[in-house]
Amino acid sequence: MFRTIYIMWLREMKRFIRSRSRIIGSLAQPLLFLLAFGYGLGAVFSAAGQGNYIMFLAPGIIGMSIIFTSIFNGVQVIWDRQFGFLKETLVAPVPRLAIMIGRTLGGASVAALQGCIVLVMTSFVGFHPYSWPLVIPAILVMLLIGLLFSALGIAVGSLMRDMQGFQLVMNFLVQPLFFLSGALFPLKGAPMLLTIIARADPLSYGIDALRGFLINGSTFGIGLDLAVLAAFSIVFLAMGSYFFSKIQA
Amino acid sequence: MTDIIEVKNLTKKFGDVTAVNNVSFSVAKGERFAFLGPNGAGKSTTIKMLTTLLEPTSGSIIVDGHDPVTDSSAARSSFGIVFQDPSLDDELTAWENMDFHGVLYGVPAKERRQRIDELLKFVELDDRKDSYVKEFSGGMKRRLEIARGLLHKPAIIFLDEPTLGLDPQTRNHMWQYLEKLNEEDGVTVFFTTHYMDEADRVAQRIAIIDHGNIVAVGSGAELKAQTNTETLEDAFLALTGSEIREEHADASARMRMMRGRR
Numbered sequence: 001m002f003r004t005i006y007i008m009w010l011r012e013m014k015r016f017i018r019s020r021s022r023i024i025g026s027l028a029q030p031l032l033f034l035l036a037f038g039y040g041l042g043a044v045f046s047a048a049g050q051g052n053y054i055m056f057l058a059p060g061i062i063g064m065s066i067i068f069t070s071i072f073n074g075v076q077v078i079w080d081r082q083f084g085f086l087k088e089t090l091v092a093p094v095p096r097l098a099i100m101i102g103r104t105l106g107g108a109s110v111a112a113l114q115g116c117i118v119l120v121m122t123s124f125v126g127f128h129p130y131s132w133p134l135v136i137p138a139i140l141v142m143l144l145i146g147l148l149f150s151a152l153g154i155a156v157g158s159l160m161r162d163m164q165g166f167q168l169v170m171n172f173l174v175q176p177l178f179f180l181s182g183a184l185f186p187l188k189g190a191p192m193l194l195t196i197i198a199r200a201d202p203l204s205y206g207i208d209a210l211r212g213f214l215i216n217g218s219t220f221g222i223g224l225d226l227a228v229l230a231a232f233s234i235v236f237l238a239m240g241s242y243f244f245s246k247i248q249a
Numbered sequence: 250m251t252d253i254i255e256v257k258n259l260t261k262k263f264g265d266v267t268a269v270n271n272v273s274f275s276v277a278k279g280e281r282f283a284f285l286g287p288n289g290a291g292k293s294t295t296i297k298m299l300t301t302l303l304e305p306t307s308g309s310i311i312v313d314g315h316d317p318v319t320d321s322s323a324a325r326s327s328f329g330i331v332f333q334d335p336s337l338d339d340e341l342t343a344w345e346n347m348d349f350h351g352v353l354y355g356v357p358a359k360e361r362r363q364r365i366d367e368l369l370k371f372v373e374l375d376d377r378k379d380s381y382v383k384e385f386s387g388g389m390k391r392r393l394e395i396a397r398g399l400l401h402k403p404a405i406i407f408l409d410e411p412t413l414g415l416d417p418q419t420r421n422h423m424w425q426y427l428e429k430l431n432e433e434d435g436v437t438v439f440f441t442t443h444y445m446d447e448a449d450r451v452a453q454r455i456a457i458i459d460h461g462n463i464v465a466v467g468s469g470a471e472l473k474a475q476t477n478t479e480t481l482e483d484a485f486l487a488l489t490g491s492e493i494r495e496e497h498a499d500a501s502a503r504m505r506m507m508r509g510r511r
């Protein structure tokens with residue numbers, strides 16, 4: 001069980017570290033958001049009495065890079081199916097649950113690593129955490145967000161047969177989850193409907209927890225954030241394992 | 250001799266397509282057994298059911314004493330498999346692909362390293378062990394897959410059209426390894442092919458399969474005697490009423506390999 005989890009995790013890590021173009025490519029988007037929104041809207045934001053926008057935005061952008069990376073990683077089940085490697089894991093005499101957990105942990109680690117890189121990047125555009133020791137729990141939150149969305153990605157990827165589905169996932173799942181999560185705007189004072197939607201979006205709680213640890217700015221309370229993240233993770237892990245175990249070649 | 254694979258009344262339907270139609274056969278321990286048939290005959294579907302990748306619509310299977318449906322984990326430990334389509338991780342090196350497999354199959358670290366070195370030498374890839382698989386040719390990938398399939402010392406090795414799309418020299422080479430292994434270690438070799446000469450030369454017994462049905466089982470000599478023919482080609486023709494068109498099969502195999510290589 002543990003060796004299976006370990007080797008699946010190791011594979012994800014190796015593939016990530018080796019794909020330099022993917023790492024660099026996935027930094028372009030957060031950088032763009034930081035510059036365009038951070039600088040573009042910064043003045044409006046502080047004029048509205050909301051404080052420093054870069055400080056507010058940075059945890060949201062870290063959350064963005066985590067959700068994109070982890071769902072992308074999970075959905076790579078489709079790649080493995082297409083390129084045949086999936087069969088190698090499916091005929092192995094190990095529980096499907098172990099394969100799924102290893103993959104999920106690998107995806108979560110990759111996403112958290114990416115989140116840390118973005119965290120470093122934000123410091124170049126003027127972000128600084130209000131307390132350095134609290135960066136450690138913030139990284140654990142990144143792992144948890146990664147776990148949640150890796151599991152969701154695997155669940156969705158297990159249901160798909162080809163790459164066409166991938167674009168759909170990105171457009172109709174990841175983008176809305178990100179834009180409606182409160183990553184870019186404060187939920188306090190947002191229109192009622194938007195607040196309701198954001199409250200149903202697990203990423204909102206992830207980003208809220210990051211804000212809690214990084215800028216002491218949690219809206220929901222970190223306890224609630226962690227409880228919601230954990231609950232969603234368990235549900236998605238169960239769903240992912242179920243759909244993954246149903247894959248036939 | 251005892252049978253290591255027993256299949257009774259096995260059927261697989263995909264919607265209204267019957268890919269495998271009520272087939273029964275058995276394979277003896279240590280035997281080299283071939284499934285010979287044209288594209289679409291149901292060879293891969295049968296192998297997938299034997300190796301737990303597909304659930305049968307009906308019928309029973311025993312692989313090394315285990316039922317792949319109800320006792321899949323035990324059945325999985327008993328075999329190694331080389332799939333028809335590539336199944337390596339291109340982003341990992343040859344050695345890493347082997348190591349991954351060894352860990353999954355619970356081969357202890359020391360033995361794993363030793364066997365990986367041994368097997369890579371055996372398939373003549375030891376000098377390329379640290380190269381990424383994406384740099385390998387089709388033949389090298391196939392050899393690596395064979396080495397990988399043998400790493401955990403399976404009782405049976407399944408090979409689904411292992412020589413498809415390979416040049417004749419590489420094909421010969423590959424069968425030499427496998428025959429050596431079969432003779433020295435007693436590994437049961439179950440392979441599918443649409444090459445007549447290969448089935449005739451390598452297999453001790455051949456099952457001829459067409460449109461999901463097994464039309465005859467026997468040694469090459471028996472099949473020829475039974476049909477009063479001189480060559481396996483003629484025997485095949487007499488039994489199925491058609492020839493295997495190799496050009497067609499080869500073209501589609503090459504396309505598949507190219508897709509897999511991207």
Ligand SMILES: Nc1ncnc2c1ncn2[C@@H]1O[C@H](COP(=O)(O)OP(=O)(O)O)[C@@H](O)[C@H]1O
Nearest residue numbers: 263266268286287288289290291292293294295
């Ligand atoms: N997943 C599937 N869904 C629907 N039909 C399939 C599937 N797999 C195989 N078939 C059909 O089953 C038949 C047998 O296929 P297969 O076992 O791959 O043949 P072979 O390996 O002998 O070339 C073919 O008609 C093929 O189209």
Ligand SMILES: [Mg+2]
Nearest residue numbers: 292293333410
């Ligand atoms: Mg086939």
